[in-house]
Amino acid sequence: MHTYVSVICNVVIYAFITDKKQSEQAAAITNKTTVKHEQLFEALVLPDLGALGRPAKSANLTVEELAAVAESERQTGYNAWLSERISPERTLHDMRHRSCKKLKYALAELPAISVVIAQHNEEPSVLLRTLSSLRDRTPTALLREILLVDDGSVKIADNFTAYLRFKYGKLLQLLRLPKQRGLMQARMAGARKAQAEVLVFLDAHVEVTQGWLEPLLAPMLERNGSCTTPIVDTIDHKTFAYKRGKPSRGFFNWEFNYVQLPLLPAEQQALPAPHDNPIMNGGLFAIEREWFFKLGGYDEGLRLWGAEQFELSLKIWLCGGRLLEVPCSRVGHLYRDDSYQVAYTKSSSSASQAVSRNYRRVAEVWLDEYKDKLYANVPHLTQIKVGSLKQQKALRQRLRCKPFKWFLDNLASDFLALYPLQDPEDYAIGALQSLAAPKLCLDRAGSKTQPKLAACDEDLLYPRLEQAWYLSHFRDLHSSYLCLELQQRQPNAAVLLWQCHHQAGNQFWFYDQQSKQLINGQRKSDQRCLEAQVEQRSLVANLCNATNVRQHWKFGYVNEKRLEDFWKNIELL
Incomplete structure (x- = not known):
């Protein structure tokens, strides 16, 4: 960023020169230093690196x-060193379905957009690719402005800000919040300044692809109150490879974790037509400005981040609008390493409390009597103070919004089959005690991806949350929303913690009460057993050996009657 400091001086000099000859001289100086400036900025860039979205x-x-x-x-959760060497204007393949490429849009009929991007300490190279992709792959007639809201960053230098102004000119509007106010309030600050008819909210680490915008806008001409989301593709955090995602329907489970469900059969058959999307993923969407503010925007009581996509999605559906995923629109999103923990505040506990507060605010306003299902699974939410809800409840009454039961009845047929209001009994619950080292139990504390062995809680039936495991009716082994998962089958394969997908596969587990083994895999040829590495306090999976005591485990409680029917209606291959 130190390479851009000359731009500031040139801008100031040029502004105060009125004499024509002096102006020509100043312009020459500006052009000369600009070339030097750009050469310095791109000194590390390798033009073909990552081109066309390749690794x-x-x-x-x-x-x-x-x-x-x-x-x-x-520091960042992705390879920022490599990012600096990839061109800010790197090329991407046209990722659209062949049918999407044949669609024609009358640009004169489509509304113009204001893009709102909130960022906090974003890496400059990543932010530049976001902005450049928007400028280069969006029809000029439709892109009125990009509002970049800096949410109290401490890493963005003034010379980089000057470079942004120089590079993107009047297209880019820069807003700076002197103190971090969180994602929702930063977005609201940008939305209030926006001039266009439609707001498009994007994260600061995305790359839009060819033809991304027109399909997002077209459904708004068909019906007022529409909100649209693109297919969110993945940009790999290590190689920046662009990977295509699949159409899906977003939901939240009864622990308020965002989950994705496959399309309904009719929706699958109609691809690539837009389809209902019950809950957006939150980062990327387009909405009419008037409709957004009629809905009250984001709840001003929400803090930092978290649950904002639940709240807005529910408001859209229950208060008279619709939310669609548009497969002909594709936007790549840079996801950080799963083990990386974003530092929204200096205190991780205060960030966690903010998220819990947000969850309860949404539940109290929008879930009606179904909030009790959430609280049964996440009981600590009932202890969280949420502030006044009068404004949000008055908004719901004023807009004559439907009850949450309408949402379940109309959008959640398969959701309720996977996440029923009354869960079937678990096959086994409680602590998982290693019989090779009876003082050690399976524990998920301290890591988002790696379980470990730790000193057992005194109560093996109802242990602390990090040691409370459930062999559920999904036939997975989970603690909270994290499931044990086996991604490889080689000797001493790593055992991982991953968000539960409830589709068996690599999260399928069975407890053999006779041999005391925890067996992963439905196919006999694939089956591996959970094994304790006592000395390292870690877990691996190996070929099952009933005589190997390190593969022997004891549950706090086993529902023997339920376990007898474990393989009912399941084919053992």
Whole structure:
């Protein structure tokens, strides 16, 4: 960022020169320093690296470079060192379905957009690719402005801000909040300044693809109150490879975790037509400005981040609108490493409390009597103070919004089959005690992806949350919303914690009460057993061996009658 400081001086000099000759001289100086400036900025860029969305890989790195890569991943959750070497204007394949490429849109009939992007300490190279992709792949007639809201960043230097103004000119409107106010309030600040008829909210680490905008806008001409979301593709955090995602329907489960469900049969058959999307993923969507503010925008009582997509999605559906996913629109999103924890505040506990507060505000206003189902699964929410809800409840009454039961009745037929209001009994619950080392139990504390062995809680039937495991009716082994998952089958394969998908596969587990083994896999040829590495306090999976005591486990409680029917209606291959 130090390379851009000359731009500030040039802008100031040029503004105060009125004499024609002096103006020509100043323009020449500006052009000269701009070339120098751009050369310095792109000194690290390798033009073909990551082109067309291919994996960007740097071979033969030195020890120092490898250390720089590791440090950048530790600080950001992705390979920021590599990102600096990928062009801000890198090319991407046209990711659309062939049918989408044949569609024609009358640009004169489509509304113009204001893009609102909130960012907090975003890496400059990533932010530049977001902005450049928007400028280069959006019809000029439709892109009125980009509002970049800086939410109290401490890393963005003034010279980089000056460079943004120079590079994107009047297209880019910069707003700075002196103190971090959180995602929702930063977006609201941008939305209030927006001039266009339609608001498009994007994250600061995306790349839009060819033809992304027109399909998002077309449904708004058909019906007022429409909100649209693109297919969210993945940009790999290590290589920046662009990977296509699949159409899906968003929901939240009864622990308020965002989940994705497959399309309904009729929706699958109609692809790539837009389809109902019960809950948006939250980061990327388009909505009419008037409708957004009629809904009250985001609840001003929500803090930092979390639950905002639940609240807005429910308001859209229950208060007279509709929410669609549009498969002909594709936007790539840079996801961070799963082990990386975003530091929204200096205190992780205060961030967690903010999310819990948001969850309860949404539940109290929008879930009606079904909030009790959520509280049964997440009881600590009932202890969270949420502030006044009068304004939100008055909004719901004023807009004559439907009850939450309408949402379940009209949008959640298959959802309720997977996440029933009355859960079937679990096959086994409680602590999982290693019989190779009876003082050690399976524990998920301290890591989002790696379970471990830790000293057992005194109560093995109702242990602390990090040691409370459930062999559920989904035939998965979970603690809270995290399931044990096996992604490989080699000796000493890693056992991971992953968000539960409730579709068996690599999260399928069975407890053999006779051998005391926990067996992963439905196919006999694929089956592996959970094994304790006592000395390392870690877990692996190996070929099942009933005589290996390290594969022996004891549950706090086993429902023997239920377990007898475990394989009912399941084919053992």
